[in-house]
Amino acid sequence: MLYVLLGLITVGIWLFCLFDVLTTDEGGTRLLPKFGWFLIVLLGFMIGSALWLLVGRPRVPTGPSGTPGGPSPTSPGPRPAPPRGPDDDPDFLRGLERRIRGDE
Template sequence: MLYFGGLFGLLTLGLWLFCLVDVITTDDGDTRHLPKMAWLLIVLFFPLAGAIVWLVAGKPLRGPVRPRAYERTMPHFPEYDRPGRFAAGDAESDAEFLRRCRERAEEQRSKARKAEGKDGEAR
């Protein structure tokens, strides 16, 4: 019986530490229902109940609940953050890029036509 009590205490301590660190590392505006400081005090002073309530009612759901200030003023497009993304600096570079894209597309079309013709002859 003492073994199960010690195991329960160890699990409670682990859950409490996990939730305590989770509350501390969560952004201020992302918590649900209460401010971050209130959640911190609840989890700190009521270890088991506070940790369970945090997981059920306070922890953010899959990402931020409310957008941050910079996201409200300007939308964020993650495809622009890729390293090595081509961005034309002037109209000539943009025209050259588009010309190369058209050439590459035409080469791919001609290869597909040739492959289609060879397949038609083999049948």
């Protein structure tokens, strides 16, 4: 059972790398053209997959804090405050207290 699981994981990683090579932009690969990386991953199986993940895959841009995918040039900036619920509104709470006491 363990060998079957390891085999499935191996094939899954290999398929992921093949799909990743195919969906990467032509100019995004490192060291070799896209077709070269495709052949290496296809024929090299796990060694080719490891090479793709370690050497050929494009790097993820990092933001100022070091987190992946920092602010994009199209980001609108800070998000607006979310809408407040009625229980956060002091006027609503005063009116509710009046209604409970029967002042209205």
